[in-house]
Every structure is written in structure tokens, then in C-alpha cells.
Amino acid sequence: MARTARTEGGMDDNNTFALRERERRQNSPVFVSGDEVRRRIANPGDLGMVFLIDPQLGFSVRSIRLWVNFYGNAEGNLGWKTLGHRHLIDAVINVLQGRGYSMIDGIRYDWEAGDFLCVPTYAWHRHISEGDEPFMYIAGTTTPFSKALGVSIHEDERYPEYWVFAQKSEAARTTLIPGGSEVPELPGSQSVSAFRGDQGLEGLLYEQEVAFANDEEKRRRAGRVLIKGSDLRFGQTRMGRVAYIVDPRLGFNTKVMSTLLAEVPPGHHSGAHRHLYEEVNYVLAGQGYSIVEDRRHDWQAGDALSIPVFSWHQHFNTGGETARFLVHTTRPALENLGYQMTQQGELASY
Ligand SMILES: [Fe+2]
Numbered sequence: 001m002a003r004t005a006r007t008e009g010g011m012d013d014n015n016t017f018a019l020r021e022r023e024r025r026q027n028s029p030v031f032v033s034g035d036e037v038r039r040r041i042a043n044p045g046d047l048g049m050v051f052l053i054d055p056q057l058g059f060s061v062r063s064i065r066l067w068v069n070f071y072g073n074a075e076g077n078l079g080w081k082t083l084g085h086r087h088l089i090d091a092v093i094n095v096l097q098g099r100g101y102s103m104i105d106g107i108r109y110d111w112e113a114g115d116f117l118c119v120p121t122y123a124w125h126r127h128i129s130e131g132d133e134p135f136m137y138i139a140g141t142t143t144p145f146s147k148a149l150g151v152s153i154h155e156d157e158r159y160p161e162y163w164v165f166a167q168k169s170e171a172a173r174t175t176l177i178p179g180g181s182e183v184p185e186l187p188g189s190q191s192v193s194a195f196r197g198d199q200g201l202e203g204l205l206y207e208q209e210v211a212f213a214n215d216e217e218k219r220r221r222a223g224r225v226l227i228k229g230s231d232l233r234f235g236q237t238r239m240g241r242v243a244y245i246v247d248p249r250l251g252f253n254t255k256v257m258s259t260l261l262a263e264v265p266p267g268h269h270s271g272a273h274r275h276l277y278e279e280v281n282y283v284l285a286g287q288g289y290s291i292v293e294d295r296r297h298d299w300q301a302g303d304a305l306s307i308p309v310f311s312w313h314q315h316f317n318t319g320g321e322t323a324r325f326l327v328h329t330t331r332p333a334l335e336n337l338g339y340q341m342t343q344q345g346e347l348a349s350y
């Protein structure tokens with residue numbers, strides 16, 4: 001359908017928009033009660049998904065979705081096997097309870113409580129619960145980010161007629177761009193004249209574009225997938241004790257999301273900082289409060305926090321056990337865009 005171009009008066013002024021955006025971020029909810037999560041933990045037969053954070057729920061985030069899922073076990077046949085599916089998102093799963101395995105691009109990964117799975121972008125996958133207790137996990141994905149970009153592609157085994165890339169053949173089901181062309185190698189020199197060999201530079205650059213998906217798929221398949229809880233290592237930072245879990249610098253092929261665990265010992269507080277990337281926190285253990293800008297938010301295990309872009313935040317442990325946070329951020333996306341900035345405030349007290 002044809003549309004008429006809009007005149008200047010019908011469009012947002014840049015400054016007005018920036019001001020409105022700042023107010024939107026400042027007024028967005030931060031705290032998410034985990035009452036429903038705790039209720040389901042206490043009622044193991046009560047299955048299903050609990051969405052904690054998503055732009056559709058009114059939070060300021062535009063990129064990340066956070067939810068908890070309760071599956072049944074094989075004995076009860078209560079949804080013990082998820083559908084085979086794939087999607088154009090970064091996805092990280094933390095197994096909170098149960099054990100089983102996932103088939104990801106035909107490879108089996110066994111997991112148990114405490115483990116993490118980084119499902120590579122666009123890999124066919126299925127999760128299978130095998131334990132005696134219900135399978136419970138918390139997932140962070142970049143589904144809203146893909147939606148905002150207009151490239152939210154989700155294919156599952158129920159609806160092959162909805163498939164976008166995988167509709168043609170078995171070969172096409174396993175790759176984003178099946179049978180892509182051979183990629184010519186760029187000469188090693190930095191000089192433009194050296195780039196120009198027998199093939200014109202323009203032709204070479206365009207062929208690289210065509211071949212990108214194949215190259216990316218190789219990088220995806222070479223990326224790490226499973227992180228055992230027993231392999232986690234915490235180290236000291238100005239923000240406190242942190243264990244990086246999923247990060248492009250650690251061999252994962254995520255481009256948008258990064259995942260880590262953060263700990264605050266009893267009686268201590270984390271560092272304070274702010275950054276241009278989005279961040280969501282899930283409280284795995286402990287109790288305390290966080291200061292986000294000038295507001296205090298009390299939390300306990302099962303609660304979640306959505307930290308608005310460029311808001312100062314700091315966590316305080318008021319309980320008797322070490323507080324542990326699961327943290328998903330969009331730092332890699334902001335770094336890839338060239339927008340990323342972090343400012344450090346007060347240091348951690350431990
Ligand atoms: Fe998935």
C-alpha cells in the first residue's frame with residue numbers, strides 16, 4: 001500500500017523524543033515480585049511459564065525477555081519434551097531443578113541443576129527432562145530485540161507451513177543459507193591496491209556479503225554451548241565477585257547478550273555503576289535491597305530486577321547467606337554498535 005511522506009510537523013522532534021525516552025526509562029518499573037515463582041516451587045505439579053520481564057509487560061527493556069519455566073517429568077508425561085524449534089535470538093538457560101539433556105543441531109548435551117545452556121542462534125534444539133522431579137529453568141532471550149529489528153523468526157515442528165528458511169528440503173532445514181557460495185579469501189595486505197587482484201574489490205566485497213551467513217554458521221557451530229555449574233569460577237572485580245558465564249570473549253558466539261553470576265556476601269554491598277546496555281537480574285539466593293538511581297527495592301530469592309539504561313545501581317545484602325544474582329545484559333550488542341559506555345561509582349565492600 002502506498003503511503004504519503006509526512007511533513008516535519010508530523011514527526012517527533014529529536015530533542016522531545018530524547019526527553020520522553022528519559023522519562024519513560026525513569027518511570028518504568030524496576031522490581032518484579034517472585035511470588036508466582038515461589039508459589040510454583042511450593043506446588044511442584046503446577047506447571048507452565050511465568051514471565052518476569054519483557055517490554056510487553058511495561059518494563060523499560062527493549063531487548064531482553066526473562067522467564068521461568070516449569071516442566072513435568074517423563075513419568076507423568078507432563079510436557080517432558082519440548083518441541084523441536086529454532087529462532088533468531090541469543091538464548092541462555094539456567095537449570096534450577098531437574099536433569100535431562102538437550103539436542104542442539106543433532107548433538108546431545110546432558111545437564112542438571114546448576115548448569116547453563118547457551119543455545120546458538122538459529123540452531124534446531126529440543127530440551128528433554130529425564131529426572132524424577134519437575135524440570136525448572138530460568139531463561140533469558142533477546143526475542144524483543146529481534147522483534148524490534150523486524151527479524152523475529154521462529155520455526156517449530158508443529159507448523160512447517162510457517163517456516164521461513166527451512167521450508168524447502170532436509171538440507172535447507174539445517175542451515176540458514178543452504179548451499180551458499182564459496183568464499184574468496186581477502187588478501188592479507190592492508191592496502192587497497194593489494195586487495196585488487198584478479199577479482200575486482202567490489203565483486204569481492206559483495207561475495208563476502210553473500211557468503212556471510214555460511215561463515216557465521218561455522219562460527220556458531222564452533223561456539224560453546226554447555227557450561228557446567230561445577231566449572232563456574234568467581235573472580236574479583238570493582239563491582240564485587242563475578243563469574244562470567246556466556247560472553248563472546250569466552251568462546252561463545254552470542255552477539256547481543258552476555259550472562260554472568262554476581263555474589264554479595266552477608267553484610268556487604270556491591271560496587272555501583274551505570275552503563276548504556278540493558279540489564280536484568282534474577283535473585284537466585286539471599287535477601288537484601290538494591291538502590292537504582294534514588295529508589296530502594298527490597299528483594300529475596302525468586303524476585304527479579306529490570307535496570308533501566310544508564311541508571312546507577314548497587315546491591316546490598318541484609319540477610320545471613322551470600323546473595324547470588326543471575327545477570328543478563330546486552331553489553332555485546334552495544335559494543336558491536338559502538339555505543340557502549342560504563343561508569344564506575346563506589347567500589348564493592350568485599
Ligand atoms: Fe528455544
Ligand SMILES: [Fe+2]
Pocket residue numbers: 273274275279307313
Ligand atoms: Fe550493571
